[in-house]
Amino acid sequence: MRKQGLQIAGFAAVVAAIQLMAHVTGNPYHLTQLTMSAYYSLVVLGLCILTGYAGQISIGHAGFFAIGGYLSALLTTYNLSAHGGPIVSVLAAMGILTRRPDLYGGELLTVHPWPACIFAVLTAVAIAYAIGGPVLKLKGHYLAMATLGFGIIVYRIVLGTELVGSADGIYDVPAFPLLPGIAVSGKSSLRVMNYYVAWGFVILGMVFLLNLVRSRVGRALASIHGAEDAAEAMGIPTARYKLKIFVVSAAFAAVAGVLLTHYNGGIGPSESSVMKSVRYLAIVAIGGMANLWGTLLMSLLLNYLSLRGYFGTYDDAVFGVILILIMLFAPGGLLRRDLLEEVKGVFRGNGEKAS
Amino acid sequence: MNIELFLQYVVAGITYGTIYGIVAIGFNIIYNTTGIINFAQGEFVMLGGMAAVTFSRFLPLPAAILVAVLVTTAIGALIEILFIRWLHRPSVLRMIVITIGLSILIREVALHIWGESVRALPYFTGTSVTSFRLGGVYISPQVLWVVGISTVVVASLGGFFRYTLLGMQMRACAANRDAARLCGISAKNMVTFSFMLSAAIGALGGCIVSPITYVQYDSGVPLAIKGFTVAILGGLGNSLASAGAGMLLGILEAFSISLLPAAYKDAISVAILLVILFARPSGLFGSTEVTRLKEF
Numbered sequence: 001m002r003k004q005g006l007q008i009a010g011f012a013a014v015v016a017a018i019q020l021m022a023h024v025t026g027n028p029y030h031l032t033q034l035t036m037s038a039y040y041s042l043v044v045l046g047l048c049i050l051t052g053y054a055g056q057i058s059i060g061h062a063g064f065f066a067i068g069g070y071l072s073a074l075l076t077t078y079n080l081s082a083h084g085g086p087i088v089s090v091l092a093a094m095g096i097l098t099r100r101p102d103l104y105g106g107e108l109l110t111v112h113p114w115p116a117c118i119f120a121v122l123t124a125v126a127i128a129y130a131i132g133g134p135v136l137k138l139k140g141h142y143l144a145m146a147t148l149g150f151g152i153i154v155y156r157i158v159l160g161t162e163l164v165g166s167a168d169g170i171y172d173v174p175a176f177p178l179l180p181g182i183a184v185s186g187k188s189s190l191r192v193m194n195y196y197v198a199w200g201f202v203i204l205g206m207v208f209l210l211n212l213v214r215s216r217v218g219r220a221l222a223s224i225h226g227a228e229d230a231a232e233a234m235g236i237p238t239a240r241y242k243l244k245i246f247v248v249s250a251a252f253a254a255v256a257g258v259l260l261t262h263y264n265g266g267i268g269p270s271e272s273s274v275m276k277s278v279r280y281l282a283i284v285a286i287g288g289m290a291n292l293w294g295t296l297l298m299s300l301l302l303n304y305l306s307l308r309g310y311f312g313t314y315d316d317a318v319f320g321v322i323l324i325l326i327m328l329f330a331p332g333g334l335l336r337r338d339l340l341e342e343v344k345g346v347f348r349g350n351g352e353k354a355s
Numbered sequence: 356m357n358i359e360l361f362l363q364y365v366v367a368g369i370t371y372g373t374i375y376g377i378v379a380i381g382f383n384i385i386y387n388t389t390g391i392i393n394f395a396q397g398e399f400v401m402l403g404g405m406a407a408v409t410f411s412r413f414l415p416l417p418a419a420i421l422v423a424v425l426v427t428t429a430i431g432a433l434i435e436i437l438f439i440r441w442l443h444r445p446s447v448l449r450m451i452v453i454t455i456g457l458s459i460l461i462r463e464v465a466l467h468i469w470g471e472s473v474r475a476l477p478y479f480t481g482t483s484v485t486s487f488r489l490g491g492v493y494i495s496p497q498v499l500w501v502v503g504i505s506t507v508v509v510a511s512l513g514g515f516f517r518y519t520l521l522g523m524q525m526r527a528c529a530a531n532r533d534a535a536r537l538c539g540i541s542a543k544n545m546v547t548f549s550f551m552l553s554a555a556i557g558a559l560g561g562c563i564v565s566p567i568t569y570v571q572y573d574s575g576v577p578l579a580i581k582g583f584t585v586a587i588l589g590g591l592g593n594s595l596a597s598a599g600a601g602m603l604l605g606i607l608e609a610f611s612i613s614l615l616p617a618a619y620k621d622a623i624s625v626a627i628l629l630v631i632l633f634a635r636p637s638g639l640f641g642s643t644e645v646t647r648l649k650e651f
Contacts, residue, residue, distance in 0.1 A: 134633040140447040160618025320459030
C-alpha cells in the first residue's frame with residue numbers, strides 16, 4: 001500500500017512539474033492539450049482494466065464516451081423555455097433547470113450541468129449494463145465484432161440525428177460548475193485550474209482502479225484473463241465479474257465524455273468514431289495491457305503528441321502502426337510489468353526470461 | 356406499398372446483397388484456412404475499386420479491372436507474408452488487433468494516394484440512366500453484371516475447392532492442419548493462397564459494384580462489418596450460405612430505408628449483426644453443436 005501511495009504522489013509531482021515547466025518556458029497553451037489528454041486518459045484507464053486485466057476486448061468505448069458527452073451537451077444546451085408544458089414545470093420545480101443568457105442577449109432555459117452529467121453517466125451505465133450481459137458471453141472475434149458494432153451504431157445514430165446536430169455536433173456547451181469556484185471550462189483564464197482539475201480526476205480514477213486490481217475483484221479478473229473455464233470451475237462467478245468491470249469501464253468513458261465536452265464547449269460525431277475506439281485500444285496495448293501506470297504514461301504522451309498535431313496527417317496511421325508493431329513483436333504489451341525484472345535479470349547475468 | 360415498388364426494393368436489395376455476399380466469402384476463405392477473421396477484408400474491396408478507377412484512365416476497362424485485381428492479390432500476399440506467416444500460434448486477440456491495425460494502415464495509405472474524393476468506374480454497359488423494364492421494375496444493366504459475375508465467382512470457387520489440387524489442399528488444411536502437413540501440404544503456403552484468393556475476390560467485388568455504390572478511401576469498414584454480418588448469418592465458414600444470407604441482409608436493408616431515415620441504414624444492419632450474435636451465433640443454417648466446438 002505504501003508503494004502505491006508513493007507512486008501516486010510521484011505522479012502528482014510529475015503533473016505539477018509539467019505545469020511549472022509550461023509556466024516557466026512560457027508555453028501555457030500546452031496545458032490545454034494536456035488537459036484534454038487527461039480526460040482521454042480516463043477512457044483509456046477504464047479500457048485498460050477491461051481489456052488488459054480482464055482480457056475482454058472492446059472496440060466500442062468511444063460509443064460510451066459519446067453517450068456521456070452528447071447527453072450532457074444536449075441537456076445543457078437544449079432550450080426548454082419555448083416548450084412550457086407540465087414536464088418543464090416539474091423539472092423546474094425539482095430545481096434542476098437553470099437560466100443563462102445566450103449569445104444574442106436572450107435567455108436560455110436548460111438543464112443544470114450537474115443533473116445533466118448524472119443523467120448522462122447513469123444512462124451510459126444502464127446501456128452498458130443492458131448490452132454487457134449478452135455481449136460478454138461472446139469471445140474472441142465475436143466479442144470484438146459486437147463491441148465494434150455497438151460503436152458503429154452510436155456513431156451512425158449521432159451522425160444521422162438532427163437533434164444532436166448531425167455532422168456538426170453540439171456546440172456552445174456551458175461550463176460545468178463542479179464546486180463553488182471550480183468549473184470545468186475552456187476559458188483561457190481558467191486554464192491552469194482546469195489542468196489540475198482534470199489530472200485530479202485521473203488521479204482519483206487511478207486510486208480507485210489500483211485498489212480494484214488489488215482486491216478480490218482484481219484477482220478474479222486476472223483468473224478470468226488466464227483461463228475463464230478454470231476460473232468458473234473454481235467457483236468465480238465469471239459472468240458477473242465481467243459485467244461489473246464492463247460497466248465500470250463504460251462509466252469511466254462516460255464521465256470522461258461529459259467532462260471533456262464541457263471543457264471543449266462542444267462535441268462532434270468524430271468522438272464516437274471507430275478510429276477513436278481503436279486509438280484507445282492502441283494506447284492500452286502500448287502501455288503494457290495489464291499495466292495501469294504504463295497505460296497512463298503512454299496515454300499522456302501519445303494523446304498530447306496527437307492533439308498538438310505532431311503526427312500531422314498521419315495521425316490515424318501512427319496509431320495503426322503502433323497496434324501492428326506491438327502485436328507483432330510484443331504481444332504482451334510494450335511496458336510489461338515484468339519487463340523491469342527481465343532487464344534486471346540481464347544485468348545479473350542470467351539471460352533467462354523472468355516471467 | 357404497391358407490388359412494383361416492392362419489387363424495386365427487392366432488386367436494390369439483391370444488388371447490395373451480392374456485394375455483401377462477396378465480402379463474406381472473402382472472410383470465409385481466410386477463416387477456413389486460418390481460423391482468423393481478417394478485419395481488413397473490406398479494405399481489399401476498397402483497394403480493388405480505387406485501383407481499377409486509376410488504371411481505367413490509361414487502360415481499357417476489362418484490362419484495368421484485371422490489373423486492379425492482380426495488384427490487390429499481390430497486396431494480399433504481401434500482407435500475409437509480412438505480418439502473419441511468421442507468427443507462431445498467435446492468439447485470437449492478437450490476430451484481431453493486427454488485422455484491425457492493417458485495415459487502418461491500408462485506409463490511411465489509400466487516403467494519401469487518392470485523397471478523400473469519391474470515385475466510380477463507368478457503367479460496364481450503357482450509362483447510369485440506362486435501364487430496362489422487367490415486369491414493372493426498372494433494372495440497370497450493371498445490376499445484371501454484378502449478379503452475373505458474382506454467380507460465376509461463387510460457382511467457380513465451388514469448382515476450385517472441389518476439383519483442383521490446390522483447392523483440395525486448402526480444404527485439407529481447413530479440415531485438419533496437422534494432418535494436412537503430414538501429407539506434405541505446406542500449410543503456410545495455403546494460408547498465403549487463401550489471403551490472395553480472398554483479396555482477389557474482394558477486389559473484383561469492389562470493381563463490379565463501384566459504378567453503383569461509388570468508392571472512397573473509407574468505404575471498407577461498413578462493407579467489412581456487413582460482410583461479417585452476412586458471414587455469421589450464413590454460418591461462419593460456409594461460403595454458399597453466405598451468398599444467400601447476403602441477399603437477405605441486402606433486402607432487409609433496402610426495406611429498412613422505407614421505414615426509417617436512410618442515415619440509420621448502417622446502424623440497422625449492425626443491429627441485425629448484434630441480434631444474430633446474441634441469439635444464434637451459429638447462423639441461420641449452421642449447427643449449434645459444431646459452433647460450440649469452434650474457437651472464436
